[in-house]
Amino acid sequence: MTKSIPNILLIYTGGTIGMIKDPETGALRAFDFDNLLIRIPELKLLDCNISTTTFNEPIDSSNMEPKYWVDIAEIIEENYDSCDGFVVLHGSDTMSYTASALSFMLEHLAKPVIFTGSQLPIGDLRTDAKENLITSIQIASLQHYNKPIIKEVCLYFEYKLYRANRTTKINAEHFEAFTSLNYPDLAESGVHLKINNEYLFKPNARKQLVVHKELEKNIALVKLFPGISKQLLTCIFNTADLKGVILETYGAGNCTTEDWFINLLKETIQKGIHIINVTQCSGGSVMMGQYETSEKLKKIGIISGKDITTEAAISKLMYLLGQNVSPKLFKTIYETALRGEMS
Numbered sequence: 001m002t003k004s005i006p007n008i009l010l011i012y013t014g015g016t017i018g019m020i021k022d023p024e025t026g027a028l029r030a031f032d033f034d035n036l037l038i039r040i041p042e043l044k045l046l047d048c049n050i051s052t053t054t055f056n057e058p059i060d061s062s063n064m065e066p067k068y069w070v071d072i073a074e075i076i077e078e079n080y081d082s083c084d085g086f087v088v089l090h091g092s093d094t095m096s097y098t099a100s101a102l103s104f105m106l107e108h109l110a111k112p113v114i115f116t117g118s119q120l121p122i123g124d125l126r127t128d129a130k131e132n133l134i135t136s137i138q139i140a141s142l143q144h145y146n147k148p149i150i151k152e153v154c155l156y157f158e159y160k161l162y163r164a165n166r167t168t169k170i171n172a173e174h175f176e177a178f179t180s181l182n183y184p185d186l187a188e189s190g191v192h193l194k195i196n197n198e199y200l201f202k203p204n205a206r207k208q209l210v211v212h213k214e215l216e217k218n219i220a221l222v223k224l225f226p227g228i229s230k231q232l233l234t235c236i237f238n239t240a241d242l243k244g245v246i247l248e249t250y251g252a253g254n255c256t257t258e259d260w261f262i263n264l265l266k267e268t269i270q271k272g273i274h275i276i277n278v279t280q281c282s283g284g285s286v287m288m289g290q291y292e293t294s295e296k297l298k299k300i301g302i303i304s305g306k307d308i309t310t311e312a313a314i315s316k317l318m319y320l321l322g323q324n325v326s327p328k329l330f331k332t333i334y335e336t337a338l339r340g341e342m343s
């Protein structure tokens with residue numbers, strides 16, 4: 001079999017990675033991606049064909065919105081047949097949210113979609129952007145008998161490849177800005193690129209890509225703290241058109257057992273609003289029923305987020321609400337791992 005040269009599409013959405021310092025003013029501005037190969041000649045050495053596309057107006061990822069998730073999904077959909085892999089350049093601040101959302105939106109994905117970014121702009125002398133970009137493209141190009149090795153949405157940063165929907169940004173300064181505490185790294189880049197094959201997602205090869213674009217934004221994220229008031233929570237849970245709530249509880253999914261609190265959750269669920277229990281801890285899992293302080297949540301029908309990250313919990317909720325899943329099935333489906341996002 002002759003080895004084909006993979007076609008990789010680079011999608012620039014914004015963020016520090018694509019910025020260079022204007023030599024005259026010193027201000028950071030978006031890099032001209034049409035000149036990518038001229039600016040980073042190392043890319044010519046890679047064993048793939050690279051094409052690029054950028055958002056009309058690249059954004060700082062703090063301005064990220066589900067409508068832009070749909071834009072990224074559509075670019076991938078339009079180029080899915082002609083490209084073998086995708087590298088999405090994105091600001092690091094909300095990268096885990098976008099990448100998690102894309103993992104749900106791209107059902108039966110059978111090609112690599114690698115998100116990356118950097119802490120320093122690509123034009124900076126000490127930049128981490130070049131390594132992140134070059135290795136991401138290499139990973140997206142990996143093939144075995146002309147078939148992609150990675151078949152899921154990943155995030156590559158500072159020598160590590162993670163399952164995207166398992167990641168969280170943990171550091172605003174270090175080059176090692178992300179972690180995946182509840183799932184092993186998919187690959188590590190050292191002298192060799194070491195792929196941990198046993199942890200890669202294995203989609204059903206017979207199914208065609210389905211791109212889901214309906215996302216429900218009427219949801220809330222509530223983080224408990226000792227002393228959180230009834231007044232505040234009553235206000236949040238009675239928000240007009242609210243469809244679901246991610247409740248960040250303590251430890252293994254514990255919360256206050258005060259009657260007003262449990263009753264408020266119960267009434268909310270009775271109104272048809274889904275409540276998902278996720279832990280405030282960076283690692284570990286919700287285990288409702290382990291302590292008396294979570295037993296009541298289990299009884300009233302709270303959904304367990306198990307060991308999902310908050311970023312993935314939010315996008316999974318938006319995605320499933322957009323799918324019009326029947327209320328009876330919602331809990332079961334939410335508690336099922338759809339894209340390897342929970343154990």
Ligand code: ASP
Pocket residue numbers: 014015016017059060061062090091092093094117118119
């Ligand atoms: N604020 C930037 C962004 O998320 C930071 C970065 O690119 O890392 O777009």
